Amino acid sequence: MGELRTSRRRLLGIGAGLGAVAAGGLALSAAWARRPAVTGEELRSEAELPQAFSLPLPIPPVLAPVESGAGGDRYEMVQREVEAEILPGYATRLWTYEGSFPGPTIEARRGRPVTVLHRNELTVPTVVHLHGGRTPAASDGYPTDLVLPQGWTGHHAHSMPDDRAVVTDVQREYGFPLDQRAAMLWYHDHRMDFTGPAIWRGLAGLHFVRDEVEDALDLPRSDRELPLMIADRAFDAEGQLAYPSLDPTLTGEHGVEEPFLAGVMGDVVLVNGAPWPIHEVDTGLYRLRILNASNARHYELEAVAEDGRTVPLVQIGSDQGLLAAPVRHERLPLAPAERYDVLIDFAGLPVGSTVRLANRLGSGGTAEVMAFRIAREGASAPIPETLADDLPEWDRSEAAVVRDLAFRAGRMEDGRHGWVVDGLPFDPARTDVTARFGEVEVWRLIADVHHPVHLHLVGFRVLSRGGRTPLPHDAGLKDTVSLRPGEAVEIITRFDGYRGRFLFHCHNAEHEDMGMMANLEIV
Amino acid sequence: MAGFLQPVFAGVYLSGDYDGLAWHVTGANLVSYIGIIQLGAAVAVWVRVRRAWPFWTSLALVLGATAQYFAGDVGALWLHFPLGVALIAGIAAVFAAVWRRPLPRRFKAVRAHG
Ligand SMILES: [Cu+2]
Numbered sequence: 002m003g004e005l006r007t008s009r010r011r012l013l014g015i016g017a018g019l020g021a022v023a024a025g026g027l028a029l030s031a032a033w034a035r036r037p038a039v040t041g042e043e044l045r046s047e048a049e050l051p052q053a054f055s056l057p058l059p060i061p062p063v064l065a066p067v068e069s070g071a072g073g074d075r076y077e078m079v080q081r082e083v084e085a086e087i088l089p090g091y092a093t094r095l096w097t098y099e100g101s102f103p104g105p106t107i108e109a110r111r112g113r114p115v116t117v118l119h120r121n122e123l124t125v126p127t128v129v130h131l132h133g134g135r136t137p138a139a140s141d142g143y144p145t146d147l148v149l150p151q152g153w154t155g156h157h158a159h160s161m162p163d164d165r166a167v168v169t170d171v172q173r174e175y176g177f178p179l180d181q182r183a184a185m186l187w188y189h190d191h192r193m194d195f196t197g198p199a200i201w202r203g204l205a206g207l208h209f210v211r212d213e214v215e216d217a218l219d220l221p222r223s224d225r226e227l228p229l230m231i232a233d234r235a236f237d238a239e240g241q242l243a244y245p246s247l248d249p250t251l252t253g254e255h256g257v258e259e260p261f262l263a264g265v266m267g268d269v270v271l272v273n274g275a276p277w278p279i280h281e282v283d284t285g286l287y288r289l290r291i292l293n294a295s296n297a298r299h300y301e302l303e304a305v306a307e308d309g310r311t312v313p314l315v316q317i318g319s320d321q322g323l324l325a326a327p328v329r330h331e332r333l334p335l336a337p338a339e340r341y342d343v344l345i346d347f348a349g350l351p352v353g354s355t356v357r358l359a360n361r362l363g364s365g366g367t368a369e370v371m372a373f374r375i376a377r378e379g380a381s382a383p384i385p386e387t388l389a390d391d392l393p394e395w396d397r398s399e400a401a402v403v404r405d406l407a408f409r410a411g412r413m414e415d416g417r418h419g420w421v422v423d424g425l426p427f428d429p430a431r432t433d434v435t436a437r438f439g440e441v442e443v444w445r446l447i448a449d450v451h452h453p454v455h456l457h458l459v460g461f462r463v464l465s466r467g468g469r470t471p472l473p474h475d476a477g478l479k480d481t482v483s484l485r486p487g488e489a490v491e492i493i494t495r496f497d498g499y500r501g502r503f504l505f506h507c508h509n510a511e512h513e514d515m516g517m518m519a520n521l522e523i524v
Numbered sequence: 525m526a527g528f529l530q531p532v533f534a535g536v537y538l539s540g541d542y543d544g545l546a547w548h549v550t551g552a553n554l555v556s557y558i559g560i561i562q563l564g565a566a567v568a569v570w571v572r573v574r575r576a577w578p579f580w581t582s583l584a585l586v587l588g589a590t591a592q593y594f595a596g597d598v599g600a601l602w603l604h605f606p607l608g609v610a611l612i613a614g615i616a617a618v619f620a621a622v623w624r625r626p627l628p629r630r631f632k633a634v635r636a637h638g
Contacts, residue, residue: 012621016581019617023610027603034602407540423540445542467599468545486601487538489545 037362038486040451040509041264041297044235044243050269051089053277054355054372061207061228061273064105073114076107080204081122087274091240095203096123102274103230103294104188104206111212112180120172121148125251126155127199129173130191131208132338132455133320133480135181138501139167141457144193144518145429148173155252161193161414163429165502180498182322182391182460182478183212185228185290185340193429194255197265197296197510201234201244205294214389215323221288221344221382227280228273231335231370232294235267243267256515262418263450264297264511270360272371279355279372283379284347288317291343293335296510299451299483300335301361302370304345307354315384318342319477321460323389328473332361336453336483338508341474347373348381392478395462395493401440408484408507408517409449419516420452420507426516427506433519434505436496445491448484452512455481457503457521461494481508496523526554527615531608552593559586581618585611 066074083100084092098104098119109115121127126149130142139146145166153170186208190199207228220226235243244265245258257265269276293300304312316328320340333341350356358370411421419426422433436442443464446454463475467488475482482490506518530551537544563586566579588611595603 012577015617015621016577019613020584023607023613026606026610030602030606036600036602038599038601405540405542407538409538409540447537447540447542447545449538468549485599487599487604489537489542491542 038451039299039362040486041266041511042261043266043268043367044245044261046236046243046268047238048088048091048236048240050236050366051276053366053369054279054357056089056275056278058227058229058278058280058371059273059275061103061106061230062101064099064107073116074109075116075118077118077120078104079120079122080127082124085274087234087271088236088240088269088276091236093236093240093242095242096199097203098188098206102203102205104204106206106228107188107208109177109179109208109210111183111210112178115177115179116174117177118172118174119148121150123150125150125195125199126153126192127204128191129175129188130457131175131177131186131188133184133186133340133460134177134179134208135458135498136175136177137499138503140175140177141503142175142191143167143429143502143504144191144196146173147192161428161430166429179210181210182389183210183215184318184320184322185209185292185342187230187292187294187338187340189294193427194514195251197257197514198244198246198251200294200510201265201296202242205230205232207290207292209290210322214391218323218385218388220317220385221286225285226288226290228290228292229371230273230292230294231300232271233267233296233298233367234269234271236269256413256417256419257511259418261511262515264509266295266298266367268366270363270367270370277366277369277371279374281376282347282373283377284350284352284375284381285379286344286346286348286382286384287373289314289341289343289345291335291341293337293339295337297337298367299337299362300370302333302335303331303359303361304373305357305359306350307356312345312347312350312356314341315344315346316341316474316476317344317385317388319474320480321478323392324477325389325392326387327384328476330474334472334474334483336451336481336508337510338453338455338481339479339483344384345373346381346384347375347379350375352377393460393462393495395441395495397443397464397493399441400443400493401437403443403445404434405445405447406434406519407447407449408452408454411516413516417515420512421516422506422519425519427518429520431520432502432522435522435524438500438523439495439497441493441495443491443493445489446482446484447489448486450486451509452484452517453481453508454484454490454505455508456492456494456505458498458523459494459496461492464491464493466490496521500524526551526558527612530555531612534608548596552596555589556593559589562586578618578622581614581621585614585618588614
């Protein structure tokens with residue numbers, strides 16, 4: 002009997018010990034782990050930052066064509082360094098398209114070709130990619146199709162050789178047929194190994210495509226349609242953009258300092274280049290064309306009125322244009338490179354009050370994005386109940402190929418920590434996926450941490466998320482899908498449009514620069 | 525066994541095999557069912573031979589496994605990973621305890637009759 006009691010006591014002891022260790026581990030994890038999960042590290046600004054909602058919202062200028070004819074519109078842009086006042090009292094050096102950040106907006110019509118002559122007056126090679134564009138390979142801005150600056154002597158333009166690269170001196174003309182649905186696209190630098198710092202310094206702009214489907218809906222337009230390019234940045238004590246490049250000249254070793262390997266985030270939220278701006282509106286209906294142009298930061302947007310009430314964000318479009326029907330969100334998640342087309346109705350809100358656009362994933366300064374001040378009464382307008390009827394529908398049964406693709410941490414060619422697709426870092430000389438022109442494919446994407454995965458050339462539909470039905474914001478035609486830690490997403494698309502060498506990659510710009518990119522050859 | 529296969533399926537999944545996810549979900553369901561059955565058996569042990577610890581440890585494991593299921597479901601990996609390891613340790617410990625201290629004859633006889 003005594004023996005039994007001893008052993009029972011011992012058993013209890015072991016059980017209690019095990020329980021204590023398990024509870025301790027869980028408590029440690031709860032305290033240490035980031036909840037919600039965040040992929041990336043935040044840089045802290047040293048410059049004096051302005052009060053939130055004190056500066057007006059800038060609207061990027063619309064670029065006028067240098068030539069317009071029956072065959073389309075022709076534009077010219079110069080990539081050059083300028084100084085601009087982003088933080089009051091500081092002159093910040095920026096790399097810009099045409100001297101402005103964001104770059105000038107291009108307004109285009111479906112099927113009407115646009116050509117853009119880009120001239121590189123910066124100190125490093127550049128290459129322009131039109132994100133979301135249905136663009137032939139020669140103008141898609143392949144990362145080694147570099148435009149070299151005058152007098153460039155750097156023998157290593159990037160870390161790996163590429164026989165197929167088309168390199169030009171000083172300038173290059175890109176041709177965009179734009180045979181695609183109305184959507185808000187964006188153009189940005191896509192230079193191999195250095196995309197993250199180039200976008201960070203300012204090389205990004207908006208490009209709208211319009212069509213008859215959109216016209217027919219009579220959505221809010223002109224000053225009731227607001228482009229919002231959201232991007233986080235950090236500033237050093239002199240007010241210059243801070244970025245943890247291993248080589249700040251961006252001519253030698255690529256990559257970022259170790260704590261930032263998962264992504265670089267800033268503590269200042271810029272909208273159209275202004276920190277936490279405010280914009281005057283009336284009590285009518287507005288259309289917000291939102292782009293997350295941040296390198297690594299995810300947002301979860303919520304519009305909050307002064308009385309604490311949530312003003313719904315009614316999504317009418319996705320990366321690749323209008324949805325079939327509106328989707329109402331209290332909170333709208335926003336991954337890098339994703340675009341959302343939303344309507345917000347300020348009806349019923351008191352004149353003189355403000356509505357904050359908050360970021361529920363942020364803390365401190367990054368918990369705010371911008372604000373709207375209700376300045377006057379305005380005419381109300383209805384939200385259409387149905388939207389576009391031209392969305393492509395693909396069925397699983399049509400798929401010629403089903404592919405599994407893993408996006409996870411790994412090693413770059415030189416052995417340094419990087420990010421890999423199916424175990425391999427980017428190599429321009431290797432074809433990773435060969436798709437047949439015109440065929441439907443299902444891709445099953447799997448992630449270890451957050452990876453916003455982007456396919457060039459095509460739009461796709463989200464079939465499932467985590468083996469279940471997609472989330473409400475996955476609706477419509479997308480070109481970038483946000484994978485969360487440990488998550489898998491199935492997408493379906495048809496590879497048509499153009500043959501040639503295209504890309505798919507993670508749009509966390511630091512992951513992209515450190516290997517997480519792969520070749521898609523359409524034959 | 526099902527419990528020990530769960531991290532295997534998770535590893536297969538994260539290595540890029542999408543089917544690993546379906547196996548991981550099936551495994552999770554299986555672990556849940558086994559847990560309920562074990563809890564039932566533990567109730568029988570408590571009633572028939574007045575031994576309570578199998579019930580309490582089984583209950584702890586079932587509650588842990590349920591939390592684990594939902595943590596995985598909502599993607600709370602901060603909880604899912606350490607809890608998974610703790611559950612495996614718990615299963616191993618209970619297994620060892622039962623193995624080392626088999627239930628008394630009386631119960632076996634009763635069970636044989638019943
Ligand atoms: Cu990534």
